[in-house]
Amino acid sequence: MSTEVISQIDVDRTRGDFHYPEQHTFDAGTGLSHATIDYISDVKNEPDWIREFRHKALDVFLSKPMPTNWASKDLENIVFENIRYYLANAQRPTRSWDEVPDDVKRTFERLGIPEQERKFLAGVEAQFDSEAVYSNMKKALGDEGVIFVGSTDGLRDHPEIFKKWFGRVIPTGDNKFSALNSAVFSGGSFIYVPPGVKVKHPLQAYFRINAENFGQFERTLIIADEGSEVMYMEGCTAPKFETATLHSAVVELVALKGAKIQYVTVQNWSANVFNLVTKRAVAHEEAEVKWIDCNIGSRLTMKYPGVILKGRKARGEVISIALANNGQHQDTGAKMIHAADETTSNVISKSISIGQGRATYRGQVHIPKHLKGCKNNTECDALLINSTSRTDTYPAITVRGLGNSVQHEASVSQVSAEQIFYMQQRGLTEAQAMSLSVNGFVNDLVREFPMEYSVELKRLIDLEMEGSVG
Amino acid sequence: MSLVIHNLHARVVGGQEILRGLNLEIQKGRVHAIMGPNGSGKSTLSKVISGHPDYEVTAGEVLLDGVNILGLEPDARARAGLFLAFQYPVEIPGVSNANFIRAALQARLGEGEELDAVDYYGDLYKEMDKLEIPRAFTARSVNEGFSGGEKKRNEVLQMAMLKPSYAILDETDSGLDIDALKIVAAGVNAQRGPGIGMLVITHYQRLLDYITPDVVHVLVGGRIVHTAGPELAYELEAKGYDWIREELAESASA
Numbered sequence: 001m002s003t004e005v006i007s008q009i010d011v012d013r014t015r016g017d018f019h020y021p022e023q024h025t026f027d028a029g030t031g032l033s034h035a036t037i038d039y040i041s042d043v044k045n046e047p048d049w050i051r052e053f054r055h056k057a058l059d060v061f062l063s064k065p066m067p068t069n070w071a072s073k074d075l076e077n078i079v080f081e082n083i084r085y086y087l088a089n090a091q092r093p094t095r096s097w098d099e100v101p102d103d104v105k106r107t108f109e110r111l112g113i114p115e116q117e118r119k120f121l122a123g124v125e126a127q128f129d130s131e132a133v134y135s136n137m138k139k140a141l142g143d144e145g146v147i148f149v150g151s152t153d154g155l156r157d158h159p160e161i162f163k164k165w166f167g168r169v170i171p172t173g174d175n176k177f178s179a180l181n182s183a184v185f186s187g188g189s190f191i192y193v194p195p196g197v198k199v200k201h202p203l204q205a206y207f208r209i210n211a212e213n214f215g216q217f218e219r220t221l222i223i224a225d226e227g228s229e230v231m232y233m234e235g236c237t238a239p240k241f242e243t244a245t246l247h248s249a250v251v252e253l254v255a256l257k258g259a260k261i262q263y264v265t266v267q268n269w270s271a272n273v274f275n276l277v278t279k280r281a282v283a284h285e286e287a288e289v290k291w292i293d294c295n296i297g298s299r300l301t302m303k304y305p306g307v308i309l310k311g312r313k314a315r316g317e318v319i320s321i322a323l324a325n326n327g328q329h330q331d332t333g334a335k336m337i338h339a340a341d342e343t344t345s346n347v348i349s350k351s352i353s354i355g356q357g358r359a360t361y362r363g364q365v366h367i368p369k370h371l372k373g374c375k376n377n378t379e380c381d382a383l384l385i386n387s388t389s390r391t392d393t394y395p396a397i398t399v400r401g402l403g404n405s406v407q408h409e410a411s412v413s414q415v416s417a418e419q420i421f422y423m424q425q426r427g428l429t430e431a432q433a434m435s436l437s438v439n440g441f442v443n444d445l446v447r448e449f450p451m452e453y454s455v456e457l458k459r460l461i462d463l464e465m466e467g468s469v470g
Numbered sequence: 471m472s473l474v475i476h477n478l479h480a481r482v483v484g485g486q487e488i489l490r491g492l493n494l495e496i497q498k499g500r501v502h503a504i505m506g507p508n509g510s511g512k513s514t515l516s517k518v519i520s521g522h523p524d525y526e527v528t529a530g531e532v533l534l535d536g537v538n539i540l541g542l543e544p545d546a547r548a549r550a551g552l553f554l555a556f557q558y559p560v561e562i563p564g565v566s567n568a569n570f571i572r573a574a575l576q577a578r579l580g581e582g583e584e585l586d587a588v589d590y591y592g593d594l595y596k597e598m599d600k601l602e603i604p605r606a607f608t609a610r611s612v613n614e615g616f617s618g619g620e621k622k623r624n625e626v627l628q629m630a631m632l633k634p635s636y637a638i639l640d641e642t643d644s645g646l647d648i649d650a651l652k653i654v655a656a657g658v659n660a661q662r663g664p665g666i667g668m669l670v671i672t673h674y675q676r677l678l679d680y681i682t683p684d685v686v687h688v689l690v691g692g693r694i695v696h697t698a699g700p701e702l703a704y705e706l707e708a709k710g711y712d713w714i715r716e717e718l719a720e721s722a723s724a
Binding site for chain 1: 520521522523524543544545547548549553554556559560561562563564565569570571573574577578611628632
């Protein structure tokens, strides 16, 4: 009786920490070689150009040393030969939850995805290990010409758009992990929004890792054509295994003239996941790209969403929240590359370090000399919960030329014993008091999230704080 | 039903003893005042009763309706019915007053019980009106950027919402001009009744013009040395604390 109660509570506390037995029809085996690439390309029945692209990328990956700049020593603990690079049941996602295999369907039901889809989403893609198992979008959007499919389907069914933009924002050789992703990518979303179409409700993708010793390498490409608008949200979880899991995505966004893209991430990987993600956008004239990035889970996250402000009056924004608990290192930040006149960028980052947790902010802002009327604002605030917590800020701001302006503010604060005592005197437990302080600290940023996600975020923070107070 | 403080000895962790055998009984339905010179242990008393981690109790007990609360965490003491109106209320950036008070009330409910939002705001607005607090206050962060008067009014508002059975008001008059003092005192007086025992800690008699105590105690050197009716406050105001010290010295040498 009592053990049953405890296991139920366990499931509730860490909602993503469960997994079903593996039943994979397609398995590329352990380790990485050119044979792995051929296996993936064969299974996916890919055109030659993409097979060659993958093989070249593998060579780049193998030739590149591990990054040393902006890198944590923990990267050396990734054993590439112990990882499985492709695991899937089928090649095509279904359009109905009823056709999704039972255990996979149960997984997503436990994560609340079908329910959210009914409530507030315009479309959903659910990826399980290497491939999307479910992908569906409201019919009205399809009628307007909106495309929202997995990258495998995008490549096969819309090659003319896919090929034009794929790999153009983030070249294979950008870094070792973008090369790895380019070699073995599978899954992720492909979105095209035609000129002038404004997608009112968010499109959502959910990335789920179920298998042990596995690497997930989704590849997302979003193109918002002139004057269009779209909001994309991604969530992710994995069960906690003893061994390390690798998640290394590449996300490319293209906002054409006057388009608006909002990209929202709530990352809640389990604490054995290396999360090494390259995310970048190109904003053309008067376009606007906003990354809203929230990192709660993982063992090590390295992620610096960027915007290349390519057209006049383009705007880029990164709103980021990172929470580093014991055993976690959240190394996050932003890159803003100004490449046209009158472009503006805004970076607001808040991090929370708990116990031995470590949060690092790295920012790069580049405004070259020949540009006029460019503006950047960067704010990073760190909150330390314990005296053993650690935070570092590394802003790299290069602004040349007259008539460009930049503003940078940073702060570090600590939850004070007096604050906690005051709240405890009102009847809140120490953990509740901590949660409230932390939620207060990120409150203004959480408001930027869609309502349903801000509720989820608050719940996740509560759970993290509950475990952090002895 | 009372809050009994018996032979209480306490000090700052690792420091000199500040409370040295303090005895006091606060009965429900009555308002007790404690007056005393600087350094006599007034604020220490409020912190020790409410469980501030900077202090340690070396002897004695504090019984809340018969239960010794000294082994309890500060939050458990609060939920048992103890409230402290802080001399220096603490700022909590980003947490709105409405959410804070709501969380405090929610913490008093059982597992699975939810506070009714409509009733909650009804009660909150009613108590805010009594204290002449404007509605915009609910969305402001707890005590952040508040004037001294606003902070103290907020303490009294929280007390009204949490309905404690025993309330300690620590130097509630400090930092208040006369108008703010009147509003705060009226708020406190409105809460007087058979269900609550109050301990008003103050350095000056001024506050007691507006909150008339049933009993006045004098705290000197970590002990209650004198107890009398409300007229004692005027005597102290007129004569200072030296005459009490002299009496003490005489009785000690006699």
